[in-house]
Amino acid sequence: MQMNAKISSSLDVYKPLRFSFAEPLQTYDAGKIHLEQKRDTLWIPVADSLYTFLQDSIAIRDYTLTYKWTPGESYRIVMDSTAFTNIYGLFTNTYKQEFKVKALEDYANLYLSISGVSDSAFVEILDSGDKPVRTAPVINGGAEFMYMNPGTYYARLFIDRNGNGKYDTGNYSEKRQPEEVSYYPQELELKANWDIEQDWDIYATPVDKQKPEKIKKNKPKEKKRNY
Structure with a gap:
């Protein structure tokens, strides 16, 4: 077999x-x-x-x-x-x-000190393809990620309104809004043998400007100049 x-x-x-x-x-x-x-x-x-x-x-x-x-x-x-x-x-x-x-010594440790969250929430660490690689709950105003491989990452937070531990989309027939999502507006560069603590106010940056350009699936096209 x-x-x-x-x-x-x-x-x-x-x-x-x-x-x-x-x-x-x-x-x-x-x-x-x-x-x-x-x-x-x-x-x-x-x-x-x-x-x-x-x-x-x-x-x-x-x-x-x-x-x-x-x-x-x-x-x-x-x-x-x-x-x-x-x-x-x-x-x-x-x-x-x-x-x-x-x-x-091969890893980096990341702690996100988060303000603006009062409900249950989770933070997802994303790769360059906007896919989650690690998830952690927000506890006492922070989310901790131990043993991260060095590299460039991004962060996304969702308010876990119903407390089921996962992101829920909206449902029109049930008149339910999707759970609120925030992106950390910058890259997170993690290096081996580093402990990194980063402050994050989820409302400091307007929602439409939060998601970093490098992980946007539909990036704005460059305007062509006519000569």
């Missing part, structure tokens, strides 16, 4: 290990899944009670192994043969892979 392990040789400290199977599983034997941490030249087993191996609630052929990784340390995942059996009775071969968790 084919298994695809989505494991980078350099793992982010907050990410789980992900595994995907070609067909749905019938059974798996947790006793044949072993996580080990390298100490000097020895591989020391991690107690089964310290990590979880769970099926994805939506993509039923996907599974994740979650553990509180120690930054900068090396690990190994070992899976014995017949650890997984699919609905056709086929099973996996022995699998083994080493990887290292990134060190704290």
Whole structure:
């Protein structure tokens, strides 16, 4: 049976290990899944009670192994043969892979001190394609993002009016307005081994001028001059 392990040789400290199977599983034997941490030249087993191996609630052929990784340390995942059996009775071969968790010095930490928010709210950190890469709630006037990979990011905040933890669009038939959204009007440049704290008044910049030009999908066209 084919298994695809989505494991980078350099793992982010907050990410789980992900595994995907070609067909749905019938059974798996947790006793044949072993996580080990390298100490000097020895591989020391991690107690089964310290990590979880769970099926994805939506993509039923996907599974994740979650553990509180120690930054900068090396690990190994070992899976014995017949650890997984699919609905056709086929099973996996022995699998083994080493990887290292990134060190704290590889990351930047970002704290956004936010004013103008009185209701429940969430902040999304966006990449250059306007897609969320991290989300955090606003707590006591701020949103914190630990272990950010260096790079250029953007920020978007939405007022979570109904408290469901996600952005809700409007509904005309229900006469419901979309939840209020604000953009941090500038780029956020994050560098390795930096702790950055940034103030953000969500009403300081007019709404129509908040979203940075670089992540606008419909950018204004340059006017052509006629000579």
